[in-house]
Amino acid sequence: MTVDATLARINDGVQLHHQRGQRDAARDLFTRIWDEIGGQDGDPLHVCVLAHAMADVQDDVHQELLWDQRALAAADLLTDTRVAQAGVALPVAGLYPSLHLNLGECHRKLGDLDRAREHLRHAQAGIDALGDDEYARLIRAGLDRLTQLLASASENAPQ
Structure with a gap:
């Protein structure tokens, strides 16, 4: 199985935030990935995982909620087949x-x-x-x- 490069990059951002405490750097990386995947119109798996991670690096709870809502909406579009293909x-x-x-x-x-x-x-x-x-x-x-x-x-x- 091949590694999903986008999920790997999202994981890099999660590591920046959780293990290195670099919240701003993680948010910047997530923003770049968001733009690259086409935002909400991107692959629902990428949108879900990225929005879920992006919510965690928000300073404002209203923005956090918005990102969490995006993640939930994208999850509703996912299939087990797509998730398995990505190695999740x-x-x-x-x-x-x-x-x-x-x-x-x-x-x-x-x-x-x-x-x-x-x-x-x-x-x-x-x-x-x-x-x-x-x-x-x-x-x-x-x-x-x-x-x-x-x-x-x-x-x-x-x-």
Whole structure:
């Protein structure tokens, strides 16, 4: 199987951000890739993965939400065949828990707790598509954290 060069470059940007702390450099790389793939009109797999990564390097939660929404919309256009061709180990269904987790977190930050809970429910409903590896544990931990934050927000809300 050949390595998908675009996904490899996106991964380079993710590494810049997460392992080297170079958020701005990652955002610049993602912007160049976004332009190269044709933006939202590009290959849905590239759009999904890139938008998902781009959301993580935004300074403004509204921009983060916009990128997360783009990622979700692109995921809806994906097939398991396309994902497998690119060498992605997950089926399309395995992408949704993380996408919904991120959307839920954005809505929580924006104070839209109902929408945050809606995305949390979608993420939880799809969690079985993940295995029991490090990635799955990371997503489950994120879901637990969001659940606790939303419960705390409900307890502290004015009556």
